Amino acid sequence: MGRKQAFTKSELLDQTKKLLIEHGYEGFHLKLLSGNLVGARSTIYQYYANKEEIVAACMKRAMENVLQKASAIGETDCMEALQQLLTVYLEEADFHQLLGDAHKINKANSSAAANDIEFVDQAHTTLKKQLERLFVLAQQEGHLNTSIPLPVVIGVFFNLIDTPNMMNIPTPQWSKLLFQMWLGGAGRR
Missing domain, CATH: 1.10.357 (Tetracycline Repressor; domain 2)
Known part of the structure; x- marks a missing residue:
């Protein structure tokens, strides 16, 4: 059974900003982002289709x-x-x-x-x-x-x-x- 959605769009963008500052654009990827959020990786795609959209x-x-x-x-x-x-x-x-x-x-x-x-x-x-x-x-x-x-x-x-x-x-x-x-x-x- 998968993890349930546990983050909001705002939390997703907050974490994206934090990781972009830490790792830069080239070092930022969706696997890194999902590893720093509580919830299913698929939830990211409910908000954004790809890295470019999130960034x-x-x-x-x-x-x-x-x-x-x-x-x-x-x-x-x-x-x-x-x-x-x-x-x-x-x-x-x-x-x-x-x-x-x-x-x-x-x-x-x-x-x-x-x-x-x-x-x-x-x-x-x-x-x-x-x-x-x-x-x-x-x-x-x-x-x-x-x-x-x-x-x-x-x-x-x-x-x-x-x-x-x-x-x-x-x-x-x-x-x-x-x-x-x-x-x-x-x-x-």
Whole structure:
């Protein structure tokens, strides 16, 4: 007699995210996933047809979360908004790297996966426009050095996301520390 279904779609996606972070896209497979869930492997197929669909759905869910938090940030104080955005991005820092693997998903295998990856791509565009708008405003208001090209400023800002938190301080405090260093620089003038 087989094991009965004992996990929800949400639990499936939570475990998928955890395993993707631990093993990467190439190291993730359905046998690994089913071994980390309580329930029959066949239950996975009640939700998703293949690896591509599960991973794409996981990426979409993470991006929906980021997009929801980012769109809730008020933009009247551009510097506060940028600091809050950094916190949002740091909360998904581990998964941020995996979103770069979206191009590896074979969208021809599944229209559902193709739709989810299209959503991820569109969300990236939305987030990029928000950041560009805030950085331009910050430059116009004199918060940023105008002699440094905006793409450089934005690139360094994004690199903050990959900075290891070796002190293991809570994300909001880590975000403020990184933002302060980014804004002020690390050297004396």
